[in-house]
Amino acid sequence: MTQPLNILIIGLGLIGASFGKAIRHQGLAERSVFVLGYDRSQGVAEQAVALGVLDQAVSDLAWLPKIDVVVMAVPVMAIGTVIDDIRPLLGSLQALTDVGSVKGQVVRTVRERLGTLPACFVPGHPIAGAEQSGVTAAKADLFEHHMHILTPLPESDPAAVQLITQLWQAIGADVVEMSVERHDEVLAATSHLPHLLAFSLVDTLARESENREIFKYAAGGFRDFSRIAASDPTMWHDIFLSNKDATLKVLRRFQADLTILEQAIEHDDGDLLQTVFTRAKSARDQFTQMLAERQKN
Amino acid sequence: MTQPLNILIIGLGLIGASFGKAIRHQGLAERSVFVLGYDRSQGVAEQAVALGVLDQAVSDLAWLPKIDVVVMAVPVMAIGTVIDDIRPLLGSLQALTDVGSVKGQVVRTVRERLGTLPACFVPGHPIAGAEQSGVTAAKADLFEHHMHILTPLPESDPAAVQLITQLWQAIGADVVEMSVERHDEVLAATSHLPHLLAFSLVDTLARESENREIFKYAAGGFRDFSRIAASDPTMWHDIFLSNKDATLKVLRRFQADLTILEQAIEHDDGDLLQTVFTRAKSARDQFTQMLAERQKN
Numbered sequence: 097m098t099q100p101l102n103i104l105i106i107g108l109g110l111i112g113a114s115f116g117k118a119i120r121h122q123g124l125a126e127r128s129v130f131v132l133g134y135d136r137s138q139g140v141a142e143q144a145v146a147l148g149v150l151d152q153a154v155s156d157l158a159w160l161p162k163i164d165v166v167v168m169a170v171p172v173m174a175i176g177t178v179i180d181d182i183r184p185l186l187g188s189l190q191a192l193t194d195v196g197s198v199k200g201q202v203v204r205t206v207r208e209r210l211g212t213l214p215a216c217f218v219p220g221h222p223i224a225g226a227e228q229s230g231v232t233a234a235k236a237d238l239f240e241h242h243m244h245i246l247t248p249l250p251e252s253d254p255a256a257v258q259l260i261t262q263l264w265q266a267i268g269a270d271v272v273e274m275s276v277e278r279h280d281e282v283l284a285a286t287s288h289l290p291h292l293l294a295f296s297l298v299d300t301l302a303r304e305s306e307n308r309e310i311f312k313y314a315a316g317g318f319r320d321f322s323r324i325a326a327s328d329p330t331m332w333h334d335i336f337l338s339n340k341d342a343t344l345k346v347l348r349r350f351q352a353d354l355t356i357l358e359q360a361i362e363h364d365d366g367d368l369l370q371t372v373f374t375r376a377k378s379a380r381d382q383f384t385q386m387l388a389e390r391q392k393n
Numbered sequence: 394m395t396q397p398l399n400i401l402i403i404g405l406g407l408i409g410a411s412f413g414k415a416i417r418h419q420g421l422a423e424r425s426v427f428v429l430g431y432d433r434s435q436g437v438a439e440q441a442v443a444l445g446v447l448d449q450a451v452s453d454l455a456w457l458p459k460i461d462v463v464v465m466a467v468p469v470m471a472i473g474t475v476i477d478d479i480r481p482l483l484g485s486l487q488a489l490t491d492v493g494s495v496k497g498q499v500v501r502t503v504r505e506r507l508g509t510l511p512a513c514f515v516p517g518h519p520i521a522g523a524e525q526s527g528v529t530a531a532k533a534d535l536f537e538h539h540m541h542i543l544t545p546l547p548e549s550d551p552a553a554v555q556l557i558t559q560l561w562q563a564i565g566a567d568v569v570e571m572s573v574e575r576h577d578e579v580l581a582a583t584s585h586l587p588h589l590l591a592f593s594l595v596d597t598l599a600r601e602s603e604n605r606e607i608f609k610y611a612a613g614g615f616r617d618f619s620r621i622a623a624s625d626p627t628m629w630h631d632i633f634l635s636n637k638d639a640t641l642k643v644l645r646r647f648q649a650d651l652t653i654l655e656q657a658i659e660h661d662d663g664d665l666l667q668t669v670f671t672r673a674k675s676a677r678d679q680f681t682q683m684l685a686e687r688q689k690n
Contacts, residue, residue, distance in 0.1 A: 223612045243610055285598050286611040290618045292654060293590055295673040300643075300650045301582050302676035311680045313540055314583040315520045317624075319684065320617040321587045325677040327614075329670035336658050336666055346597075347655055351648070353597045357589060358644055361633050369633055373626035376592040379599035380622040383608045387616060 100128040103165045106178050108135040108144045111195045112169025113234035116149040118267035121236045144231050157181045168194040173334045175202050179209040189216040191256040199247045199276045201338035215253040218260045220246045240268030247276045284342035291324050298325040397425040400462045403475050405432040405441045408492045409466025410531035413446040415564035418533045441528050454478045465491040470631045472499050476506040486513045488553040496544045496573045498635035512550040515557045517543045537565030544573045581639035588621050595622040
């Protein structure tokens with residue numbers, strides 16, 4: 097009889113807790129799993145057990161059974177502390193991964209703390225989320241039909257990459273691989289910049305409007321556009337400081353393009369507006385179609 | 394027995410056709426209504442009759458029965474032509490209104506064409522819409538629990554304002570009044586600018602990405618943020634050219650605020666990011682609460 101795969105999740109927020117719930121629910125094809133979890137907030141790991149997220153709560157990272165896989169599900173800026181905490185485990189791990197929205201900063205932090213990148217380390221990022229946060233928001237199907245991006249490093253052991261791939265595939269994610277740099281550029285464009293624009297616009301309007309009265313007249317378009325401005329400020333503070341270069345690059349491209357539209361409005365250049373809007377609509381319609389096809393699969 | 398109120402809708406797109414369908418469905422408390430409609434595209438008015446939008450199709454605006462109310466449901470830039478067409482009716486109308494997203498330009502056009510503002514004229518704008526367009530998308534409940542902004546003019550006959558108010562209230566809209574200038578500022582901020590940002594961002598990303606491959610990695614946040622970039626390019630081209638001053642004013646405020654965030658990222662000013670994001674989240678959470686309360690009523 098093979099031993100179960102012991103998985104330790106550190107950080108039991110929405111992502112970490114949903115991973116635990118999902119992997120306990122789905123299991124692995126050829127090996128049973130045993131899910132342990134730790135959270136620095138007291139009582140959360142016990143709550144996670146009660147919610148079916150974990151098999152066992154861990155109250156002290158210094159006292160652990162044999163662990164095969166560690167999933168670091170903490171904010172990007174907390175990775176350094178976690179690496180310090182789990183240093184004694186690293187020699188015997190089959191795989192170590194994370195779920196951070198920025199990959200370059202996570203890799204830099206691990207290298208700084210350890211002086212090297214361990215072969216077991218396979219950085220990752222699930223393209224999934226929800227408006228709710230915390231362990232009580234955990235959903236076993238959160239990652240189904242969602243992309244999971246892995247950014248294996250030159251140092252990564254292929255067996256570790258394979259194991260992490262299997263775990264995410266087991267819970268329904270579409271696993272894709274790309275470089276750390278490419279990941280941070282893609283996410284800066286499709287996620288970080290839109291969040292910055294939504295935060296910025298809502299703040300501009302809220303500050304200008306007496307008693308925020310202006311929002312009374314906002315329709316469904318504004319509602320959807322601005323939804324991401326309700327995201328966690330601390331998490332996004334971390335993301336922008338961690339993915340500074342890629343975010344600034346795409347932000348400046350956007351600012352330059354927006355200035356062209358500003359000038360077109362100022363100079364009544366209707367042709368330019370029509371051209372840009374038509375091109376944008378075509379790209380957005382294609383995106384809608386892509387989402388519909390993904391939903392069907 | 395009182396005569397029915399004869400309402401002529403000019404322009405049978407989503408808004409005009411939905412108004413017809415709604416008012417035929419709901420009626421007025423003390424008077425029956427008879428809904429006529431005209432569309433410059435051949436066959437659309439007949440199709441509208443078949444769809445229950447109209448009592449009667451009008452094929453030529455030069456030959457009309459006695460009309461009491463005209464609703465101009467055409468793009469802002471088409472208002473001038475409509476005014477020319479209905480000039481013979483104006484003397485006997487009880488009320489004339491429109492549904493344009495910009496009010497200053499509509500009022501200027503009417504004044505230019507007629508040399509004066511007729512007392513029957515009460516400009517209006519329903520804060521409602523849908524992704525679909527055209528007569529087949531007409532929905533009798535499109536305006537229920539939605540704001541309808543009226544911008545009565547100093548020249549407007551109070552009886553005309555009252556009649557237009559009654560019509561929109563009859564189909565479930567929350568009618569509010571404000572000045573033309575205030576309307577155009579509020580809409581520039583809550584609708585026109587967000588559309589410009591969504592069009593601009595989607596275009597920036599689509600042009601930079603080979604085969605638009607980048608969109609594959611976009612998540613729900615981007616999907617919602619960018620939905621309005623699929624809006625009708627011609628309608629939005631008209632809106633930006635018509636509401637130039639108010640749009641440029643709020644756009645420039647936004648650009649200045651965005652540059653402050655850009656500099657905060659560049660100089661690792663985490664406190665500023667945290668402050669802006671926290672303020673934005675608070676405003677957006679308040680907006681969510683307001684929407685929930687409106688839904689309950």
